[in-house]
Amino acid sequence: xxxxxxGLWDVHHPWLNLLIPRSEIHYFAEEVFGNxxxxxxxxxxxxxxxxxxxxxxxxxxxxxxxxxxxxxxxxTSAIPFSTGENSLEYILxxxxxxxxxxxxxxxxxxQYLAHYSTQEEWQTHFGxxxxxxEERKRAYDPLALLAPGHRIFQKAMSTxx
Numbered sequence: 001x002x003x004x005x006x007g008l009w010d011v012h013h014p015w016l017n018l019l020i021p022r023s024e025i026h027y028f029a030e031e032v033f034g035n036x037x038x039x040x041x042x043x044x045x046x047x048x049x050x051x052x053x054x055x056x057x058x059x060x061x062x063x064x065x066x067x068x069x070x071x072x073x074x075x076t077s078a079i080p081f082s083t084g085e086n087s088l089e090y091i092l093x094x095x096x097x098x099x100x101x102x103x104x105x106x107x108x109x110x111q112y113l114a115h116y117s118t119q120e121e122w123q124t125h126f127g128x129x130x131x132x133x134e135e136r137k138r139a140y141d142p143l144a145l146l147a148p149g150h151r152i153f154q155k156a157m158s159t160x161x
Contacts, residue, residue, distance in 0.1 A: 013043075013076065014095060015073065015076065016076075016098060017072075017111065017113060018110070019072075019112060020109050021064040021108050024107045028072070036098055042079070044075050045072070045074055047070060048071055050063075051068055052067050060129065062110050062125060064109070064110055065108070111125070116151070119153070122151075
């Protein structure tokens, strides 16, 4: 309702949602909030701890492999036709800088609603759960018809005539 009142509901929302292991949250916060996010983010930032034991480990959803991890959500809104820190380009670049920092620092961060373009990136994302994920795909979608836009699996050719 607040975004609607400000005319920001129907604009781009380049949100970035990360799951960060407890052992790495201080380093992440120091770099991201100390160096990358120097300007306002035009939206709330949510940070809260999650206990791994409260999570259903039988799903394909991937979390860091620690007892406690943090959900850090950058919920920004890009103002149309704006320049500077409120523009879509600026916010997307800022998100990329955060992700690049996590990769370069070799943090064990998992991205919620990730956007990868290769199967290798997806394998890295799923980590130890990749085998189970691949097995489920073969069992329930053997022709890889579902979710082709994610580029996780190549569409299989049907052998029937």
